[in-house]
Amino acid sequence: TWQLGGHALFLSPRDVQLGRGEPIADTARVLSRYVDGIMIRTFAHAEVEELARYASVPVINGLTDLLHPCQILADLLTVKQHLGTWEGKKIAWIGDGNNMANSWINASYRLGFELVIACPPGYDPDPATVKREGGAHVKVVRDPREAARGADVVNTDVWASMGQEEEQAKREVAFEGFEVDQSLMSLANKSAIFLHCLPAHRGEEVAADVIDGPQSRVWDEAENRLHVQKALMAVLMGGEALG
Numbered sequence: 001t002w003q004l005g006g007h008a009l010f011l012s013p014r015d016v017q018l019g020r021g022e023p024i025a026d027t028a029r030v031l032s033r034y035v036d037g038i039m040i041r042t043f044a045h046a047e048v049e050e051l052a053r054y055a056s057v058p059v060i061n062g063l064t065d066l067l068h069p070c071q072i073l074a075d076l077l078t079v080k081q082h083l084g085t086w087e088g089k090k091i092a093w094i095g096d097g098n099n100m101a102n103s104w105i106n107a108s109y110r111l112g113f114e115l116v117i118a119c120p121p122g123y124d125p126d127p128a129t130v131k132r133e134g135g136a137h138v139k140v141v142r143d144p145r146e147a148a149r150g151a152d153v154v155n156t157d158v159w160a161s162m163g164q165e166e167e168q169a170k171r172e173v174a175f176e177g178f179e180v181d182q183s184l185m186s187l188a189n190k191s192a193i194f195l196h197c198l199p200a201h202r203g204e205e206v207a208a209d210v211i212d213g214p215q216s217r218v219w220d221e222a223e224n225r226l227h228v229q230k231a232l233m234a235v236l237m238g239g240e241a242l243g
C-alpha cells in the first residue's frame with residue numbers, strides 16, 4: 001500500500017542517464033525538477049555528497065560503502081522500543097568495521113552511548129570516522145568477548161558487504177571466532193537484545209539459535225525501517241518537526 005500519500009519511483013542506472021556517463025551533478029539538477037526528494041544507494045560515498053551538493057531537494061543516503069545511516073535510525077528505534085533508551089547502554093558491534101559500524105560510531109558521537117567494536121585486524125572501521133571529535137565513547141578491540149561482556153545490544157552484520165562478494169572465502173577465514181553464538185551472548189546482560197540489519201547468514205556471522213532465539217529483535221528492527229524512513233521523509237519533505 002502507499003503510505004503518507006507518497007509515490008516512489010525506482011530508478012536503476014539503466015533508467016537514468018547516470019548509466020550512460022552523465023555527470024552526477026547534471027542528474028541531480030534534472031531530478032530535482034521532477035521529485036520532492038531523492039534516496040540513493042550506491043558504493044562510493046562521494047557520489048552521494050556530489051548528488052546532495054547539486055540537488056535542490058533533500059537527498060537521503062540509502063547506503064554507501066562508508067555509511068548506512070537509515071539502518072542505524074531503525075536500529076536506534078528498536079533499542080528505544082525494547083530497552084527504553086540508549087542512554088547509559090553499552091552497544092557491541094562484532095564483525096566487520098563496515099558502513100554499519102561507521103554509522104554506529106556517528107550515532108555514538110551524536111547520542112553519547114558506549115560503543116565497543118570488535119573486529120579482526122585489517123577490518124577496522126573508517127579511521128577518520130573513529131577520530132572524529134565529539135562526545136562519543138567508542139573503543140575498537142580485537143576480542144569479541146570484550147565487546148559482548150556486559151553489553152545491552154549485540155550487533156553484527158554480514159562479513160562480506162555488497163560489492164565484496166568475491167572476498168567471501170578470504171573473509172570467512174579472517175572472521176573466524178567472530179560468530180555471534182550463544183556463548184558470546186551469555187557474556188552480555190541478561191536483558192540484552194540481538195540486532196542484525198539483514199540479510200543474515202546463519203552459521204557465519206550469527207548462529208541460528210541467536211538470530212531465531214528469544215533475545216533477537218531482528219524482525220522489529222526490519223519493520224522499523226519502514227517507520228523510521230517515513231518519519232525521515234515527513235521531516236525532510238513534509239514539514240514535520242523533529243522530536
Ligand code: NVA
Nearest residue numbers: 098157161162197198
Ligand atoms: N554492510 C551491509 C549492509 C546490508 C544492509 C552491506 O553494505 O551490504
